Amino acid sequence: MKNKNILITGGAGFIGSHIANELMDNNDITIIDNLSTGNIKNLKSEEHENLNFIEGDICNFNLDDLTSDKDYIFHLAAMASVPLSVERPEECNEINLNATVRLLKSAADNDVEKIVFSSSSAVYGENKNMPLKETEPPMPTSPYAASKAGCELYLKSFYESYGLNYTALRYFNVFGPKQDKNSQYAAVIPNFISALLEGKRAEIYGDGEQTRDFVYVGDVVKANINACESDYNGIVNIASGEKLTVNRLYGIVKNTLGSDLEPEYLPERPGDIKHSLADVSNMEKINLKIDSSDFESQLIETINWFKTIL
Template identity: 85%
Template sequence: MKNKKILITGGAGFIGSHIVDELINDNEITIIDNLTTGSIKNLKYPEHDNLNFIEGDIREINFDELTPRTDYIFHLAAMASVPLSVEKPKECNDVNVNSTVRLLKSAVDNDVEKIVFSSSSSVYGENKNMPLKETEQPMPTSPYAASKASCELYLKTFYESYGLNYTALRYFNVFGPRQDKNSQYAAVIPNFISALLEGKQAEIYGDGEQTRDFVYIGDIAKANINACKSDFNGIVNIASGKKMTINRLYEIVKDTLGSDLEPKYLPERPGDIKHSLADTSNMEKINLKIDSNNFEDQLIETINWFKDIL
């Protein structure tokens, strides 16, 4: 992708910053981020001539000042914490849903070519029809998950009603460098790594037999760019297509770091799902393949990044 004008909401965040890195040299990038969970430090080229950074809340931004000069939008800004959404459901709806609708309307009014939306596997909830297909009925168990499902419906509606092209990417459990260990969004890997590097007990919510489908941040960035370039309108799971228990994950991290510390088990968190595994066949519609055999190498790369910052 070259010579495009791109708007990235949440572009200083864990995922958004990796997308920025991939596109910044050949495109004009505008980032909107309130730096609540994102950081300028996440950006590899914060002073790049192609970068325009706007510090602001998407609830307050006038999108019509930006979208007339935009070819594509990557929409990542959100309240991304399940526990926080349970605590503050109205704020979650305002940030995640109302702001998205305003952005979609502005995109339509100003002829944006396509929007790529960051959704979440949490929309599946406790659906037990594994592996989960995009055609499954959403069964959200938290306001966060409900907000993502609502946005997906709005995207489809704006496509049907106004012709706004879109792809909604349902991320499963993302991990990799720059992930905030204090984030409550899919943060089990950084929590394990940082705890063991600091000589502390890692915490596991529930019995640890819950399963997750982990996907590396580099694949997430590639998925966004591929989706943007594709003609596909609809929803795509982004995942490895393999499941792993949290207990097994802990053993791998512990062995990699050479630690003998055992984890501390805590009660399950409200809104958390028990099992998660993706059907990844739809990824071919955006020309994406993920090699799940690289997991341990990717984990080592992630561990090395945490060693450098701790």
């Protein structure tokens, strides 16, 4: 992708900053981020000639000022915490759903070519039809998941009503460098790493036999760019298509760091799902294939990054 005018909402966050850093040298990038969870230091150059950084909130910003000259939008700004959404459902709805609808209307009015939306596997809830296909009905178990499912419906409706092209990417458990240990995205990995590096016992919610489908942030960046350049309108799971128990994950991190600390098991958190595994066949529609055999090397790269900041 080159010579495009791009808006990234939440572009200082974990995933958004990786997208921005990948595209910054060859495109004009505008980022809006209220820095509630993001950090401008995630960007490779705060003073890059192609970067326009706006510290602001899309909930109370004139969106036409943002979208009027944009080719593409990567929409990642959100309340991305399941527990916080359970605690503050109305705020979650305002940030995740209402702000997205206003952004879609502004994008349609200003002839934006395409919007790529960061959705979540949380929309599947406790659906047991593994591996999970995009055609399965949403079964959200938290306000966060419900808000993401609602956004997907609005994206389709704006495509049908206004011709606004879109792809909604349902991320499974994303991990990688620059991830905040308080992040909703696969927070288990940075929590394990940071705890063991600090000589503390890591926390596992539940019995640890819950399974997750992990995907590296570099693959998520490829997914966003490929989706943007594709002509596909619809939903795509972004995952490895492989499942791993939290206990097994802990064992890998523990062995990699040479630790002998055992985890501390805590009660399950409200809204958390037990099992998650993606059907990844739809990724071919955006010309994406993920090699799950790279997981351990990607995990080592993530661990090495955490060593530099702790």
